[in-house]
Amino acid sequence: MGKVRHRKQTRAARVAASSAPLTDTSDPTNNPHPNQHREGKKGQRRDAEMQDLLDKLRAPEGRDRVFAASTLSSLILSLPPMQLRLLLSRNLIGLLIERLSTLSAPSSSSSSTPPPSDDLSTAIESLGALRNLAVSSPPHILSEMHNKRLLLPLATVHLPLLAHFLPHQLAPPPAPVKPALPATAEQRRAADAANEAHDTLRRSFWDWTENVLTLVWCLAESNTKILAGLNAHAEHIVALCVALLDEDRLGIDKLDGDEQRGEGAAGPGGMDVEAGAAGGKALKKKDVKREKAKRLRVPLFVAVAAAQTLHAFISSNPAAHTHLLSSAGSFTFSPALSTLLSILLTPTPPSSSSRSSTASTDAAPAGPSSSDVDAWAQLRVLAFGSLLEIAKGRSKRRDVETVRDALRSDVAQGVLLGLVGSARLEDSVGEAKKVAGEIDPTALPNQHTTTSDSPAGKLAALERQSQTLQLALEVLSEWLASGLPAAGSFDGAPGAGAEGEEEDDEEQEAWGGISMEVEGGDDIDMGASDGEGEDEAMGGDQVNEADGVIRRRRGDTPTADDSMLDDLAATAGDGDDSDGDSGDDDDGAAAETSATKSGALALLSSLPLQLLALSRPTSLSFLSPSSFAPSPLDAPASASASSSGLISTSASSADLVPHNLAPLAEALTTVHVRATEALNNLYVVLSRAGAAKGATAAARRDAKELQSVFESALQLMLGALEGARTHGPTAAAAAPAASGKKGKGGDKAPQQQGGDEVDEVQERRLEVVMAAAGVVWGCVRLGLDPEPGAGLVVGPDTTPFLIQQVYASPFAAEPTPSGEAIRVRTLGALGYLGRRQGVPAEENAQIGRFLLSLLPARTPAASTSPSTVASTPDILLQAIDSLIDLYADEEREYDVPVFREGGMLQALEGSVPGVRAAIKKVDRNKFPELRSRADGALENLVAFVGYRKEVVKQRR
Structure with a gap:
């Protein structure tokens, strides 16, 4: 997960680095530059x-x-x-x-x-x-x-x-x-x-x-190399973070076992060991509260830093999880997990949380300030994220099961969904512009000018809220990508084992077999050998990407867990099925509580449009540093009209924005990116649930909602690509930064004012294109072959846009995991668009010829342009899969005029030797799983060619 950075505005002055020698100043009349x-x-x-x-x-x-x-x-x-x-x-x-x-x-x-x-x-x-x-x-x-x-x-x-x-x-x-x-x-x-x-x-x-x-x-x-060094000191890191988050030191009243079970947070005996003897505690409850009010507290800003550190350290780092769990032979609930659960399930900050270590112990407890409320919201989001990392594991321990039950509760899910549902970005932007004009730029900062009621305090509150929303979207994306498995859905549990593995295989086949496996290849770090070596050293399985989700990881290296996503997909399917059909559900889904189902229904009914609203840029989004004035200026009244839903707002207005809005503008830009990524992960889940349930279940999605998300995702990509072409440095300079290589090329960036920040804006545009491409892919999956009148309405310019602008864009052309992600997802979406009901034969032929051009020909002389041939194994595998699915049904109306009469069978048969040669270049020792999938794709291609040749013989 990316850090919530609190950046400072740097001075615009720069030293002129001129390599030309200075003019001799002995004679002032001969010096054309007297100030040099x-x-x-x-x-x-x-x-x-x-x-x-x-x-x-x-x-x-x-x-x-x-x-x-x-x-x-x-x-x-x-x-x-x-x-x-x-x-x-x-x-x-x-x-x-x-x-x-x-x-x-x-x-x-x-x-x-x-x-x-x-x-x-x-x-x-x-x-x-x-x-x-x-x-x-x-x-x-x-x-x-x-x-x-x-x-x-x-x-x-x-x-x-x-x-x-x-x-x-x-x-x-x-x-x-x-x-x-x-x-x-x-x-x-x-x-x-x-x-x-x-x-x-x-x-x-x-x-x-x-x-x-x-x-x-x-x-x-x-990166994982540094993480390996930190793991040697994991005990000290986790112990300090948990000590700073302790309930007593924050002033939280520990929940009794019955209270926690009522919130769905604990099972039998789950938290009673931490609550203590209920009989003796009830008699002294007032005395305990009075005593806690006198204690010195850990400031919330320190607690937030501890929670951020803990979450970053344990994310995708199973080696650190053991330090949060109780010992193997212990029968008590983990104190660290108890602490995180108490934070997650406590809706408001302690009344005296603002008390510092230097405050008088005789002072009356103060109510929580607005900054305390914002910090507590961020603390609960981080507690959710840390507990989610523990719940994603394969452990069948009782305390881990308790965490999974807690995260399924409405109270826990409301931490994330409440922030997403209540966010109003346009209102925040309007208020920020109004407040920014009231700030005196000449006033020195002091404790009076930064109070919550002052303009600077209000602007700081808006920045904190946007950063908390950004963090909530990041955790939500991870939650959607990983899912919350039911208690009995793990290996070794009843109903699991080999039979469960067969169900997973069947679900992969329901997604098109190799399509599902190749889809994750958009996030495989094939182009970064250093990152892969580090992941292998950490014992991680970074090359088994099979779900198309977006995950924020160290060095932007993603990981995936298919079983977690399968479980969430099954949950989504249950929430969408009104007839209660559970034929395709696993044993874990059958044991879901009513709270879990209500959470799934709320998720499916409201979240897509909420995320869509957060993904739309505002007038402060995607602004380059040159858009900000050196001193506060009144924002024009027409500024809000400059945002047309396209990510190019910095060019649509010649008026400068007050410089004190720069941190908020950066946070809003990141919010749009994270919302689009969460929308991508959500539609991956929905599309997999639709594939498992069939076309009927997929068609039950709101057709208007699906159409709105589909069109908005295309518009987001269009705006990002236009903004990349119009503003700042080229996208080629930004793409390596988005792939974890920003540092290597940072010193080579042009020495211009705000160059680094402009590159970062370009990086955000790239992330939007990558995530929106996944949203488009998920939408066309759900809109494929639905009930009459419920399908997507696809305009005639959609396919040319995906082929000529998205796939051929500078973002997609970069040999990085991000560029590969855009190309793979674009090919996946084209494969579904080309076989939808009522697709014109001309559009199908355009897609078919484009996919065929990506396959290497028999000989280099006969090959097409290098820029059009699949440049990585994952792109090649996705092109093969989409092409096979496109023409797998010889009864489709476009099959005769396009595939047979268009000579595609002969061209496809001629590409087999080239595909075989390209697959042989994949090192079986370095990439065994990728080579295995590539061999399977080659077998499918050969079998498909043989099958279509038999169809031709039979028709004759």
Whole structure:
């Protein structure tokens, strides 16, 4: 899952990097550029100041080190890219990591003695600088941090120190240290140093914690090589995150076993062990609440960082799951899962959650502020995501079964669906534009100008809400892609085993056999050998992509679990079947509760149109940095009309947008992308459920809804492609970034104002095209051969658009997993469009000839243009599958004029040797599953040619 980044607006000033020599300034009359010499002196002075800061990081005086580290932490967010690269070239990262190592791990002899004040402050400020680099720089910066051994001080020093001093931070402040009288000057200095160390630790502890957690969070999401290094310290990482999320430390009242069972969160004995003896607790409930109100709490911003780190660390990382579960021989419910369930099932934040560790314990509990409410919503979403990672496994443990039941409850699903259903992006944009004009750009930020009622506070609230919505959509996409398996649907359970495997195979055949397997190939990292090697080292099965879903993964490397998706597809089918037919359901689906079925019905009835509304761009979406003014300007009244549903709004208006709307604009752009991805995953599930139930069940979908989603997905692709052609750098520069290679080409980007941000906008357009192509594929599956009058209405320009603009676009042409995804999904959609009821023979022939052109010919001389031939095995397999399905029924009305009289059989037979040669190039040792599927596709092609030749003989 992508990080919710809190980016800062960098200054527009840049250093002019001219390779031309300076003109001789000895004679001012001969100098055509009199300011050049002055600018050169300014540049030299800046370089000297930067070097002086780096030198002060190693200064013997502690205050100099603190000043240098804090200054660098602030400069990283405001320096122009060229000066930042200059700093990085002078070993900035290495010097900052060196400052982290000055602290020592806790020991028994120093149980309550904090580190020296200057050393701790320097380490915290250095962590802040590294954190700012991690969240605002290309991914290769994280790799550089890892290569310079950042994990060593983080895991061996800072994580243990934070865990060690957390109880001290939440306890009342210690009494000041006083030297015994009569005291010498040295003793008084030692007492002052100890008091200063305690004060620094107490004042900076939460910032220290957030910096460490954010760094671990960024590292965990970078790539699997770094994740493998983090796994060596998984116990410390998980323990600290869970300790910060503890119910008592957040102020949550633990739910009793009966309450949790009422919410569908626990089975018999599931949570009673954590609730304690009910009899004794009820008598002292008021006293317990009064005592909790006096306790110091973990701030919610730190809890959110801990939840983000935990979710990022355990995502697609089974090695870390064991640290969240109870030991194998334990009969108690996992305390870590109990903590996450309590957060998920608590709808409102604790009343005094805003209390900090420095607040007075006698103060009255304060009600939750708007920022607390937003943070708590984000915390519940992250708890859902973390529990989902545990529920996706194959474990049959009781605590894991309890988690699955909890995630099926209406309360848990309402965490995600409630945020999606209540979001009104246009209203948020209108309010943001109104508030942005009220902010004084010359006012200095302070605690009065950032209150919740101030314009800046309202704008910050809108940004937080959009970021929470973005996170909810990411978790929702993963939930739709993975599903929630029933308790008895695993290997080893009753009704599972070999019979269950046969049912899975039958369901694959219902999807077209090789079609289902090849579809996932759009996400296979075939073009990134480094990523694949890392995945194999982690024991992951990254090449078995078979469901066409979109998953946010480290380095954008997706994974899939067919059985999870099968179960969710069966659930969707039950919700759509009013007659209660369960002939195709597995044993797990038969055991669903009424709450689960009601959740499935709500999902199917309202979610598609809600996601569709969130995928439509607003007037603030997909804007390049040049669209923002350096100072706030009044947004024109006609700005809302500039958004025509196409992702090219930055060119439709010449008026500049207030610069303080840039973070919100970036968040809204990501919301559109994530909503489209969730819509893609939803229609994968619906189309598989329709395939399992047959055409009748598929036709029961609302025809108007299906038509609206289909047309909107095409419009999203059109707008993204037009925006890519019109604005910013070429799509070819953005596609590698979308495939996890952004860091490698980041330094080669054109040195222009906002170039990196423009590339990111292009990357978002690419993601929209990829996800919308999957939505189109799912829609045409559901609209294939339905009941009369319920099918899709396909315009005459749809097929040419998919072939000439989508498949041939620069996004799709890139040799990356994202480009391959667009091409494979486009071919899949064309295969279904070409065999729908009433398809014109001319359109069918266009699709058939295009698919045939992708197959390699017998000899290179007879081959078509290299740009039209399938460039990867997955594209080739999808082209073969779509072509076979297109002409599998010789009774169709287009078969005689197109396939037989058009000479396609001879061309198809002539392509068999070329296909065989291309398949032989797939290394069986490196890609055994891909080679197996390719061999199966070749057998199908040979059998299909033989079958059609027999049909010709019989007709004669």
